[in-house]
Structure formats: C-alpha cells, structure tokens
Amino acid sequence: MMPDSDLLSVQDLCIGIPGNDSGTVLVKNVSFCLNKGDILGITGKSGSGKTLTALALAGILPKPLAVRSGIVWFKGCPVLPGKGGENFLVPGRDILMLFQSPSRALDPWVRIGVHLTDSIKAAIGASATPRETPKETAVRALEKTGLDATAYDCYPFELSGGQRQRCLMALALAVKPRILIADEPFTGQDDNNKSLVLKSIRDLTENEGTAVIVISHDLRGLQGLAQNLLVIYNGRQIEAGPARDIIQTPCHAHTRELVRAMMFMEGGGR
Amino acid sequence: MMVPDWIKRLAYTGFVLWGVSLCTFILFALSPGDPAEIILSAQSQAPGREQIEALRHTLALDRHWTVQYLFWMGRICSGDFGQSWQTGRPIFQEILLCLKPTLELALAAFLMVLVLSGASGMLSAVFRHKSVDYLVAVLTVVSSAMPPFWLGIMLVWSVSLGLGLLPVGGQGSAAHVILPGFSLALGLGLLQGSMLRSALIRTMEADFIGFARTRGLSTMKIFFRHILPHALVPMISLWGVCLGQLLGGAMIVESVFARPGLGRLMVQAVMARDIPMVQALVLFICLIFVGVNALTDFIHWRLDPQMRAFL
Amino acid sequence: MWHFIFSRTAVSILFCLIIGLAALLAPWLSPKDPLAADLSCRLAAPCAQFPLGADQLGRCVLSRILWGLRLSLGGALAASGLAVGAGTLLGIGAALAKGWVGILLRAVIDMGLSMPGLILAIVFAGLAPGTMQGLILGLAAANWPWWARLIRGLALSAAQKEFVIAARAAGLKPSRIVLAYILPQFKNPLLAGASLKTGRIILAFAGLSYLGLGPPPPAPELGRMLQEAGIYMARAPWLVFAPGISITLVVAALNVAGKIFQGEFYDA
Numbered sequence: 048m049m050p051d052s053d054l055l056s057v058q059d060l061c062i063g064i065p066g067n068d069s070g071t072v073l074v075k076n077v078s079f080c081l082n083k084g085d086i087l088g089i090t091g092k093s094g095s096g097k098t099l100t101a102l103a104l105a106g107i108l109p110k111p112l113a114v115r116s117g118i119v120w121f122k123g124c125p126v127l128p129g130k131g132g133e134n135f136l137v138p139g140r141d142i143l144m145l146f147q148s149p150s151r152a153l154d155p156w157v158r159i160g161v162h163l164t165d166s167i168k169a170a171i172g173a174s175a176t177p178r179e180t181p182k183e184t185a186v187r188a189l190e191k192t193g194l195d196a197t198a199y200d201c202y203p204f205e206l207s208g209g210q211r212q213r214c215l216m217a218l219a220l221a222v223k224p225r226i227l228i229a230d231e232p233f234t235g236q237d238d239n240n241k242s243l244v245l246k247s248i249r250d251l252t253e254n255e256g257t258a259v260i261v262i263s264h265d266l267r268g269l270q271g272l273a274q275n276l277l278v279i280y281n282g283r284q285i286e287a288g289p290a291r292d293i294i295q296t297p298c299h300a301h302t303r304e305l306v307r308a309m310m311f312m313e314g315g316g317r
Numbered sequence: 318m319m320v321p322d323w324i325k326r327l328a329y330t331g332f333v334l335w336g337v338s339l340c341t342f343i344l345f346a347l348s349p350g351d352p353a354e355i356i357l358s359a360q361s362q363a364p365g366r367e368q369i370e371a372l373r374h375t376l377a378l379d380r381h382w383t384v385q386y387l388f389w390m391g392r393i394c395s396g397d398f399g400q401s402w403q404t405g406r407p408i409f410q411e412i413l414l415c416l417k418p419t420l421e422l423a424l425a426a427f428l429m430v431l432v433l434s435g436a437s438g439m440l441s442a443v444f445r446h447k448s449v450d451y452l453v454a455v456l457t458v459v460s461s462a463m464p465p466f467w468l469g470i471m472l473v474w475s476v477s478l479g480l481g482l483l484p485v486g487g488q489g490s491a492a493h494v495i496l497p498g499f500s501l502a503l504g505l506g507l508l509q510g511s512m513l514r515s516a517l518i519r520t521m522e523a524d525f526i527g528f529a530r531t532r533g534l535s536t537m538k539i540f541f542r543h544i545l546p547h548a549l550v551p552m553i554s555l556w557g558v559c560l561g562q563l564l565g566g567a568m569i570v571e572s573v574f575a576r577p578g579l580g581r582l583m584v585q586a587v588m589a590r591d592i593p594m595v596q597a598l599v600l601f602i603c604l605i606f607v608g609v610n611a612l613t614d615f616i617h618w619r620l621d622p623q624m625r626a627f628l
Numbered sequence: 629m630w631h632f633i634f635s636r637t638a639v640s641i642l643f644c645l646i647i648g649l650a651a652l653l654a655p656w657l658s659p660k661d662p663l664a665a666d667l668s669c670r671l672a673a674p675c676a677q678f679p680l681g682a683d684q685l686g687r688c689v690l691s692r693i694l695w696g697l698r699l700s701l702g703g704a705l706a707a708s709g710l711a712v713g714a715g716t717l718l719g720i721g722a723a724l725a726k727g728w729v730g731i732l733l734r735a736v737i738d739m740g741l742s743m744p745g746l747i748l749a750i751v752f753a754g755l756a757p758g759t760m761q762g763l764i765l766g767l768a769a770a771n772w773p774w775w776a777r778l779i780r781g782l783a784l785s786a787a788q789k790e791f792v793i794a795a796r797a798a799g800l801k802p803s804r805i806v807l808a809y810i811l812p813q814f815k816n817p818l819l820a821g822a823s824l825k826t827g828r829i830i831l832a833f834a835g836l837s838y839l840g841l842g843p844p845p846p847a848p849e850l851g852r853m854l855q856e857a858g859i860y861m862a863r864a865p866w867l868v869f870a871p872g873i874s875i876t877l878v879v880a881a882l883n884v885a886g887k888i889f890q891g892e893f894y895d896a
Contacts (some may be wrong), residue, residue: 105531109522123494139533151524154543156622165542169533202622222532329735336739341751348755448674462827462880463836467854467872474861474868569835583747584839587754595751603742610742 053120054258055081055104055226060117062096064105072115074099074282079275081226081254084250088273088290090264090305096264096282098147101228104260105144106136140170145226147231149211153203159214160185160199162222170222188221189214191250192243209240216247227251228260233268245272266309270294278302330607334600336503339386340547341599345592353378354591356402376402386387389596399593408597411582419578422571423563425491425498426505432561433506434552438513445518454495457507462577469500469573481485501567516548557613564609565602641888644881658691676709681866684856689866701878703764703827704829707821709820710768715775722776723783731770733806737780740773749832753841763842767829778821782814783802816889823886827879834875850875 058081063072081087082282091098102108104119118138119126126136136142143166145154153162163185165295171177179182186196205209212232220229232244251257263269269276271289276293278286278301285299297303355373357364373379377388392399398408427532437457441450460468476482476496520526521544529539568580579602586594648658659679666686674681680689722733732854740748772821787793836842842849845856850871857867 102527107527109527110322137533138531142531143404143533144528146524146528152528154529156620157542161542165529165534165538166532169535169538197558204622218532219478267615330736331791333735333739333742336735337742340739343806344751344755345767390843405688411871436643458880458883459876462876462878462883464829464851464854464872466835466838467868467875470854470858470868471872562744563748568746568750569838584750584841587750588840590754599743599751602744604745606744607742616810 053080054083054085054122056118056120057104058099058118058120060103060119061115062091062099062108062112063115064111065113065115072282073112074103075110077117077277077279077284079277079287081258081260083225083258084140084252085258085275086252086273087258087260087275087276087277088269089260089262091279092264092267092305097279097284098230100279101144101230101260101262104226105142105228106138107144117179122270139166139222139224142226142228143219143222143225144228145215145219145230145232147234149215150203150208152215153211155203157202158199159189159201159203159206162214163188163199165219166218166222170224184221185217188217191220192247194245208235209237212236212240213243214245218253220247223251223255224257224262226258228262229263231264232261233265241268248272266305267313268293270309278305326611330611334607337595337603338600340376341596342386342389343382343509344591345590345595346385351378352376352402352592355590386445387571389593393600398597401586401594401596402591403589404576408526411594412579412597412601415577415579415582418571418578419564419567421494422497422501422567422578424566425494425559426501426563427556427560429484429498429502430506430509430563431556433502434509434513437507437510438517441514442517442521443511445514453507453510457511461504463504465500465504466573468503469570472496472500473573493574493576496569497567497576500570500573501563502571505559509559512555513548513552516551517544521549526544531613550617553616553620554613557609557616561606561609562573564605612623629660631708641885643877644885647697647878647881648701650694651701654694654698658694660688660691662687662691662695663846664688671860671867673864674866680870681864683853683864683867684860689870689883692853692871693850696848696850696853696871697874697878699760699843700830700833700875703760703788703833704767704826707764707767707829707833708826710776711771711825712822714768714772714797716779718772719776719779720783723780723787734780734818735775737776740769741777745770745774746832746835749836750841753836757841758844760843760847763836764800766841767832770832771786771825773827774825775821778817779814779869782817786814798816820889821884823889827882830879830882834871871890 049292055212057077061072062074067139076298077100079087087098092098099108099112103114108114115125117127118199121136121141135296146177153159160182164181167181170213171181178186182199185201189198194210194213194217198210198214201212206214216232219229227247227248229244232248233241236244248261249261252259261269261273273290275288276286276290277284278293280299280301284292286297293302294306297306339468349538351369351373353369353376354364357368357372367427370379377385380388389399398412401408401411404411412525437453441453444450473496477484483496484490526543528538529543534542567578570576570586571578571581574585579598583595583602585591635805664687666682669678669682669686672682672686674679678688678690683689683692714804718733718737722730722737724730725733732768749763749766749770751766752769754760756762756765833842833849834854837849837851838855840852840855843850845852852869854868857864857871
C-alpha cells in the first residue's frame with residue numbers, strides 16, 4: 048500500500064505484448080514512488096526498457112504493446128494507464144513526456160508557437176481563467192530557455208537541433224505538468240543546452256512542485272540531479288534507492304559496470 | 318541574368334506541348350490511308366481520281382509533311398484552328414460546344430471521387446483491421462476491376478430503365494450527370510481511398526503524433542492539425558492526375574450515356590482522319606492536363622513550408 | 629500448411645493461375661467453336677448445352693468468353709511487354725545520360741506523360757483501326773511513359789545508394805553495376821507495376837473495342853461483345869453480365885497480385 052501523500056506510485060509494472068500467457072514480456076516488475084518536487088533518474092544501457100516504462104506511464108505505448116499487469120496510483124486514485132484511467136491521469140496537465148529526439152517530436156509543418164499554445168490550452172482546459180493569454184505564456188517560456196521571442200513564429204526546420212531541444216523544455220515550462228518525464232534530455236547536447244535543461248528541471252521542481260523522471264544513460268549527469276535512482280537491466284529493475292548510495296555502493300554487478308564506466312570517462316580514460 | 322524558375326518552367330512546358338503536336342502530326346502523316354479519300358468516301362459513293370486530287374490540293378495534302386506542319390503552326394499562332402474535315406465547321410466552335418458537357422461530367426465525377434476517397438480512406442484508417450476495413454477493401458478490389466462503362470450499362474438498366482429514377486442519357490441537367498459520374502468515380506474513388514488510408518496510417522505512426530497525444534491534445538485537434546495535412550500531400554498529386562484524366566478521357570462512358578464530349582469528339586476525329594481536329598484536340602487536352610499538373614504542384618508548394626522556404 | 633492454403637496469398641495466386649490457364653487452354657477448354665453460329669439457338673438462356681447461354685447469333689457465350697480472355701490477356705501482355713521495354717530503355721537512358729541527351733530524353737518522357745493515356749491509345753490505335761495490332765500499339769504507347777518515369781526514378785535512387793557508389797568507386801564496369809546492383813532493386817516495384825498496369829490495360833482494351841477500335845465483329849473480343857449485347861439486355865441479360873464479370877475477375881486477380889508484390893496486401 049502506498050501513503051496518500053505520494054503523487055505517483057508504481058507497483059510491479061509489466062509491459063509486453065498481450066495475448067496468451069507466453070506472450071512476450073519486455074519490462075517486468077518495475078516499482079517506484081514519486082512525490083511532489085522529486086527527481087527520479089532511470090538508467091540502464093540502451094534497449095533495457097527505460098523508454099517503454101515512460102511511454103506506458105504517459106499512456107502512449109505503441110500498439111501492439113500494452114501494460115500487462117501492475118498497479119499505478121496517481122494522487123491516491125488507481126490508474127491503469129490508457130484504460131479508463133485517463134480520467135485520473137490526464138496527458139498534458141498531469142503527465143507530460145518529452146521525447147528523446149526533439150526533431151521527431153515536433154511536427155515539421157506546424158510552427159513552434161502553435162505547438163506551445165495548443166499544449167497550454169489543452170493543459171488549462173476549462174478550469175481556471177488564466178492571467179495571461181496562451182501566447183504570452185508561450186513567449187515567456189521560450190525566453191526563459193534563452194530563445195528569442197521570434198522562435199514563436201518559426202517552423203522546426205528553421206531552428207538548430209539545440210534550439211529545438213530548448214523548445215521542448217519551454218513547452219514543459221509553459222504547461223507545468225504535475226509529472227514530467229524527460230527521455231535522454233542531455234544526450235547529444237552541448238554544455239550550454241545541458242545546463243539549460245538542468246535549470247529548467249530545477250525550476251519546475253522547486254517552483255511548481257513538478258515531479259520529474261529523467262531517463263538517461265549518463266550516470267554522471269544523473270548523479271548531481273536525481274535524488275533517487277532506478278537501474279533497469281534487460282527489462283528488470285535491479286536497483287532502486289537514493290542515487291548517492293547506489294553509485295557509491297552498487298549491489299548488482301551490472302550497476303558496478305555502469306559506475307566503473309562512468310569513473311573511467313571522468314578520469315579521462317585512466 | 319538569372320532566369321526566374323517559373324519562366325524556365327513555362328518554356329519547358331511550351332517545348333513539351335510543341336513536341337506533342339509535332340509527334341501527333343508526324344504519326345498521321347506517316348500513317349496509311351488517304352484523308353481526302355476517306356472524307357470523300359464518307360460523303361458519296363466512289364470518288365473519282367480528280368476529285369481526290371482536287372481535295373488533296375485544297376487541303377495541302379500534296380505538300381511535304383514538314384510544309385503542312387508549318388502551315389498549321391502558322392495558323393495556330395494567329396489563333397485560327399481551322400475547319401474540321403468532317404463537318405466543315407470551325408474547330409474552335411466544335412470544341413466549345415463539347416466543352417460544357419465535358420466539364421460538367423468531369424467536375425461531377427471529381428466531386429464524387431473526393432467524397433468517396435475521403436470517406437472510405439478515413440473510415441478504413443480509423444477502424445483499421447475491423448470489419449469495416451475489410452468490407453471496404455473487398456469493395457475496392459471489385460469496383461476498381463470493373464470496366465467503368467460496364468458499370469454504366471448496368472446502372473442505366475437498373476436505375477434508369479428499371480426504376481425510372483434518372484435519365485438514360487444525354488445532357489442538360491444535374492440529373493444527367495449522376496449516373497455517368499458515378500460509373501467513373503466508383504472505382505477511382507475507392508482506389509484512392511485505399512491510398513488515403515495508407516497515408517493516414519503512416520502519418521498516425523509518426524513520433525510527433527505520439528508527442529501530440531502526451532501533450533494532451535484532443536483527438537479532433539490532432540487529426541486536423543497534425544494528421545490530415547501530412548496525409549493529404551500524396552493525395553493531392555493523385556487527385557490532380559485524376560482530374561486531368563477525367564477532363565480528357567471519359568469517352569467510353571460518354572458513349573454509353575450518349576453524352577457529347579471532348580472524348581467522343583476525339584474518337585470520331587481519329588477514326589475519320591480529321592487531322593486538324595485531332596491536332597487541335599490533342600493540343601487542347603494536353604494543355605488542360607498540364608494546367609492541372611501545374612495547379613497540383615502549386616498546392617503542394619503552399620502546403621509544405623519547407624518547400625516555400627527554399628523557393 | 630493448412631494456414632498457407634487458406635491464406636489470402638494462396639487463394640489469389642491460385643485464382644490468377646486458374647484464369648491464366650483458362651485463357652491459355654481456351655482452344656481445348658471451350659465446349660464449342662466461338663465463331664460457330666447456330667441461329668436456331670439465338671439468345672438461349674444458360675442451360676446444359678450452353679453453360680453461359682448463347683448470344684444473338686447462337687454462339688456459345690462461354691466459349692467466346694474463354695477465347696476473349698485469351699485475346700485480352702495475350703494482347704495485354706504484348707502491350708505491357710512493349711511498354712516495359714520501351715519505358716526501361718528510355719527511363720534508364722534518361723537517368724544515366726548526362727547533359728543535353730539526358731534533358732532531351734526527360735523531355736520526351738514528359739511529352740508522353742502530358743497526355744491522358746486513353747487519348748494516346750486512341751491516337752495510336754487509330755493508325756491501324758480495326759486490328760488487334762493497332763490496339764496493342766495504342767496501349768503500349770499509352771503506357772510506356774509511366775514505365776519510363778518509374779524506372780527513371782528507381783534508377784536515380786538506386787544509383788545513389790551507397791553500395792552502388794562503392795561499386796563504381798571500386799571500378800566495376802557500368803554494365804555489371806546495372807545488372808548486379810541496380811536491377812535487383814527494381815524487382816518488387818516492377819512486378820507490382822506490371823500486374824496493376826496489365827489489369828488497367830485489359831480494362832482499356834475492353835473499352836476501346838467497345839468503341840469499335842479493335843478487331844471487328846466475328847472476333848470474340850470482350851469489349852465488343854458488351855457493345856453488341858447492350859440492346860439485348862432485357863431479353864438476355866447474361867450477354868451483358870458474363871463478359872463484364874469475367875473482365876472484373878481477371879482484373880481483380882491481377883490487382884490483388886500487384887498488391888501482394890507491393891507487400892501491401894497484408895496491411896489491409
């Protein structure tokens with residue numbers, strides 16, 4: 048059982064291709080809890096199932112995959128992502144996922160500003176009367192990420208890869224979801240962008256109370272950022288707990304490998 | 318001096334049209350059968366040698382084909398399309414008479430194609446792999462394999478003569494255009510519907526659609542803002558080609574429904590070796606076809622912001 | 629094994645084979661001589677003697693249809709073959725030739741494309757009206773631009789594939805490159821296009837002979853049969869149904885085969 052104070056609680060999540068019992072299971076028994084303002088890191092080598100877990104929580108698993116079993120609780124209400132639990136865990140307002148590749152996440156024929164205002168309008172919904180128009184919110188968010196206000200009218204192909212990543216972060220800042228999942232936000236970015244991503248995540252967690260899940264195979268980056276860490280290997284969760292503990296004293300052999308590799312890179316190859 | 322793109326395009330198109338008219342002319346010049354003889358035989362019994370020679374001289378058939386062609390080009394450039402060898406009436410008039418019924422039929426059929434392809438494409442994409450999808454697929458295979466004129470014959474017999482609902486043939490009102498239009502549109506429409514279905518499904522699997530869903534956008538908004546524009550792109554070319562073909566080539570259905578039209582005019586002209594008429598019609602129909610293609614390209618250009626940026 | 633037998637591929641391949649064989653073996657399969665008129669049996673309804681009925685001259689409809697299919701399929705394959713041949717030559721030429729020759733060839737292909745197919749067919753068929761050869765020529769003329777454009781596109785994209793560039797860098801002879809590296813990529817689109825286009829050609833054949841452009845009356849051409857049968861629709865509807873349905877079946881089989889080659893049939 049999980050305390051009601053938990054924002055998100057996942058227990059024994061299994062993802063695979065539904066069907067007969069022998070159907071393929073790609074992710075097995077992932078469990079964790081998230082509170083407001085928490086930062087959880089999920090790591091593991093490529094193809095281990097990190098992104099699949101995120102997609103399942105966001106409710107956008109590609110067919111034929113589906114959640115085979117497990118319980119997900121959001122603010123005390125049970126939710127099985129995508130099966131009527133949509134009412135409780137609303138994409139956009141409650142949970143937003145930023146994809147690994149900003150270029151593929153953005154519709155090449157739709158302006159950046161439209162991407163943002165659409166999301167803002169969807170997140171606000173019919174509830175509160177906002178103090179500013181969606182366009183103003185969008186422009187403010189873009190400026191917070193260091194982009195010019197002119198980016199609002201640009202098409203994605205008119206911006207560089209790094210700028211597109213900033214647009215995604217601006218989107219997160221504008222929408223202010225309860226839970227944000229960032230899939231490999233640091234990969235392939237220069238240091239400027241990396242620090243910007245860091246800043247935005249901190250902004251969201253400290254000022255808006257967003258719970259953030261960061262998926263990354265960059266242990267070094269996660270080390271400074273995440274409080275808790277989840278290590279996934281071959282679709283199974285092999286370690287879970289405070290990040291510092293896991294990195295200093297890894298239990299599982301695979302985790303040790305990851306930590307050793309991280310130290311190797313830090314040490315410049317020695 | 319930089320020559321703007323559209324001028325190059327225009328020049329190239331002009332060159333292509335000229336080439337087409339030249340080739341058509343050469344074909345007829347080299348083909349067996351004496352036009353003068355054919356014309357006279359159609360009018361009276363056995364034309365005498367002198368009559369044939371006289372007619373040949375009048376029609377300039379006794380000159381070399383290159384000379385004939387230059388004559389013809391000269392006249393075209395001054396706007397004179399000449400007279401039809403079959404009827405003697407000015408060609409331009411004949412074409413104009415047939416233009417209205419052709420346009421009516423082509424537009425009616427095109428509208429039906431749009432509706433059919435849109436509906437069947439969207440239905441089968443949304444209900445993918447369910448019974449609706451399979452039903453549409455079977456209908457598509459069958460209807461695109463049916464000869465359109467056979468469908469026309471059957472429709473005439475069942476709807477017009479059997480049920481008395483619609484006129485049998487001829488032209489004049491909207492009712493006259495429904496059956497022939499439908500005969501043309503059924504196979505084409507469903508076939509393009511299956512193309513739309515593929516385009517929709519492919520677009521729906523794109524990453525940015527998943528991103529749109531996680532952003533919380535409603536299904537309608539995702540469909541109209543993100544899916545439809547991308548899926549329509551391949552369809553625009555298809556629809557353009559379809560319109561061009563409808564405008565130029567509905568002759569068999571026109572025949573079944575006894576409608577006058579450019580197609581029937583062309584067939585008659587070819588069979589009667591009415592060279593000026595054939596030349597004029599070829600030019601005319603090609604022009605329409607090329608025009609429709611240009612329109613299609615223009616729409617593509619408007620839809621895709623990336624193309625606009627590079628022009 | 630059973631799964632394969634009842635699978636869609638198997639059914640459609642079987643279908644195509646049956647039709648192909650029927651057309652091929654028409655001389656042996658047809659119960660009667662398609663040209664043998666027996667006026668005493670005019671417009672007979674389908675019965676034991678005439679499985680699909682008899683037409684207005686007492687000829688056996690089934691036999692005429694079998695022979696008609698033979699004519700149509702044969703003519704369509706001939707027209708397709710010509711179109712593919714001419715289209716391939718011009719297409720590859722336009723793709724690989726440099727400079728003015730390349731531009732000229734492309735212009736020639738565009739000229740062919742700027743006409744609706746049926747118009748081209750009529751113009752060419754009109755050169756030899758009343759003969760099968762005229763129709764075949766007409767339909768080949770109508771279709772070669774499509775093939776030329778397809779092959780030019782395929783050749784251009786094939787030539788840019790990395791393994792082809794590597795082959796050229798390695799100094800392989802151009803002919804070897806074309807044969808071993810470029811042509812194999814064409815296999816599927818070519819087969820798909822061939823099936824679909826042959827189907828279209830059969831429809832066009834029927835249409836043009838309906839208009840009177842093909843072989844004249846005694847010949848059992850399906851389109852011509854439809855034209856003659858129009859007036860007998862009330863008394864002898866089988867005269868209109870039978871040719872129409874057979875054309876539909878043949879073209880449907882070809883379309884399905886084409887889609888299988890495109891790999892799209894299973895996406896349905």
